[in-house]
Amino acid sequence: xxxxxxxxxxxGLMIGLVVGYALAELQPVPPARALIKGMxxxxxxxxxMPPGHPPVxxxxxxxxxxxxxxxxxxxLEGLIAKDPTNFDALRQLGNLYYDHSQWPEAQLWxxxxxxxxxxxxxxxxxxxxxxxxxxxxxxxxxxxxxALRIDPSHWRALYNKVVVLHFDLHRRQEAIAAxxxxxxxxxxxxxxxxxSRLEKDVAGK
Numbered sequence: 001x002x003x004x005x006x007x008x009x010x011x012g013l014m015i016g017l018v019v020g021y022a023l024a025e026l027q028p029v030p031p032a033r034a035l036i037k038g039m040x041x042x043x044x045x046x047x048x049m050p051p052g053h054p055p056v057x058x059x060x061x062x063x064x065x066x067x068x069x070x071x072x073x074x075x076l077e078g079l080i081a082k083d084p085t086n087f088d089a090l091r092q093l094g095n096l097y098y099d100h101s102q103w104p105e106a107q108l109w110x111x112x113x114x115x116x117x118x119x120x121x122x123x124x125x126x127x128x129x130x131x132x133x134x135x136x137x138x139x140x141x142x143x144x145x146x147a148l149r150i151d152p153s154h155w156r157a158l159y160n161k162v163v164v165l166h167f168d169l170h171r172r173q174e175a176i177a178a179x180x181x182x183x184x185x186x187x188x189x190x191x192x193x194x195x196s197r198l199e200k201d202v203a204g205k
Contacts, residue, residue, distance in 0.1 A: 103134050161178045
C-alpha cells in the first residue's frame with residue numbers, strides 16, 4: 001500500500017509539472033524592454049497618412065525590432081553620451097522607438113529633444129501621436145495646437161488634430177472646423193493625400 005501511495009504521489013507531481021509547463025508556454029511574451037541605459041528622462045514620423053489615424057496600435061503590438069535595432073540604439077546613445085544636447089541624435093532615437101511602436105521610449109527621447117528645440121512642428125506632431133497612442137488625447141491636442149501656432153500650414157499636425165478631436169475627444173464640431181481648414185490647405189498643397197476617408201469618418205457616413 002505504501003508503494004502504491006508513493007507511485008501515485010510521483011505520478012501526480014509529474015502530471016503537475018507537465019501541465020504547468022504547458023500553461024507557461026501559452027502565456028503571451030511580454031513586450032521587449034527598452035534598451036536605454038542609465039537614462040531617467042527623455043524627419044517627422046507623422047508623414048504620409050499619419051500613423052495616428054485609427055485604428056490605434058497599442059504598445060503591446062510593437063513591431064519586432066529589426067536585426068540592427070540594438071546596434072542603432074547603441075550608436076545613437078553613444079552620440080548622446082558625448083553630447084547630451086545633440087538634437088538630431090535625440091530625435092532619431094525617438095524616431096527609432098516610434099517606428100517600432102514603443103511609445104514610452106519614443107516619448108522619453110522626443111521630450112529630451114523638445115527641451116533643446118521646443119519649436120520644431122515636426123517633433124511636436126510626432127510627440128503628439130506618441131501621446132495619442134498612449135491614450136493621452138488631451139496632451140496630444142495641446143501639442144498639435146502648439147505645432148499649428150508655429151506653422152499654420154503644417155498639414156500633418158492639422159490632420160492629426162482632426163483625428164484626435166473626432167475619434168478620441170468626440171468634439172465633432174471642432175473636428176469639422178479643423179477638417180475644413182485641412183481641405184482649404186489641400187487646394188494649394190499637393191503633398192496632402194486624399195482626404196475622402198477622413199471626410200466620411202467625420203461626416204459619420
